[in-house]
Amino acid sequence: MALPKVGSIGEYIREQRQQAKISLRQLAEAAGVSNPYLSQIERGLRKPSAEILNQIAKGLRISSQVLYVQAGLIEDREPPSDVITAIRADAHLSERQRQVLIDIYESFRKETRAEDEQTSQNARPRHASDPDDEPLPEEYLAALEPYAAPSSNGNVTQETKEG
Amino acid sequence: MALPKVGSIGEYIREQRQQAKISLRQLAEAAGVSNPYLSQIERGLRKPSAEILNQIAKGLRISSQVLYVQAGLIEDREPPSDVITAIRADAHLSERQRQVLIDIYESFRKETRAEDEQTSQNARPRHASDPDDEPLPEEYLAALEPYAAPSSNGNVTQETKEG
């Protein structure tokens, strides 16, 4: 249902606000938005941006994702079921880390499949480049480098930093 | 502050787009936004609304949540990642492979968290006696051994995100 239901997001916010027994102005201040604007949002006259939505969610102490779903900004809670999807959906990982994990995983899959190549239905090729003939390049080992250190150093060194 | 890094969302989109090997115009059409607007978004000149972000996510075939987190629209205090759940649920992996993947993943998480730690006090405090802090023992490297084939090409594509 693509239908944004712009109105319903406002109703939902109002419901939540009244359930929390706080006034429009209180929520507005807690959320850091102006009172009139919140009023218009609740009545469906304005379509708040995600930033505002996020602040309102904070003011209401509810998950912003719930609000986003209500607003139609997130399709639905689609929990990633398989490993690769989960890795891809993990926002905590850097792009490189993601790639390393995926490639290692795929290599593992291949290794296992070679051992018992009877259960391979569930396997699904993810990339156009099927890494069938390439072992893990040293890039991956480089990514693992911090862990290859002898046990004299127990700390993890960052590979990339941004600032 | 959460330091939204509004610019980084554009870079991220551009990265994803180039990784998918599609042109700006193609993505724009797939996402249903205008080409110039997408151009401005990618260069950080415009801050796209969540609606646009959602459409771009669809065009890129990636999770919109990831984009929202990148845009700072969702606090990344998300539920503990489904990556581990997915790994544990994967019947094709051996127990040792599973352990390797999980440990690598957790180490990655730790690195990233160490970077984020300045901005969010929500990060889990880590003590030195925390058993999770151990580096990967050589056992894990042994598990990776078959892939450690020393290819003579020292070609590591190092992507510096920004300077």
Add this chain to the structure above:
DNA sequence: TCGCCGCGTTTGCAATTGCAAGCAGCGAGA
């Protein structure tokens, strides 16, 4: 040498967001 096509970018402009200021209604206390 043209013309054509695709790439990303720049340039105005309509539409919209989001806010400050102000308005009307209601209950409490003097």
Add this chain to the structure above:
DNA sequence: TCTCGCTGCTTGCAATTGCAAACGCGGCGA
């Protein structure tokens, strides 16, 4: 009665979004 203080709502207005049109650049075939 008047006056606070609170509720939510209406009204302009600056700032921003998002787009259509047009631009410069480079490659390719006639």
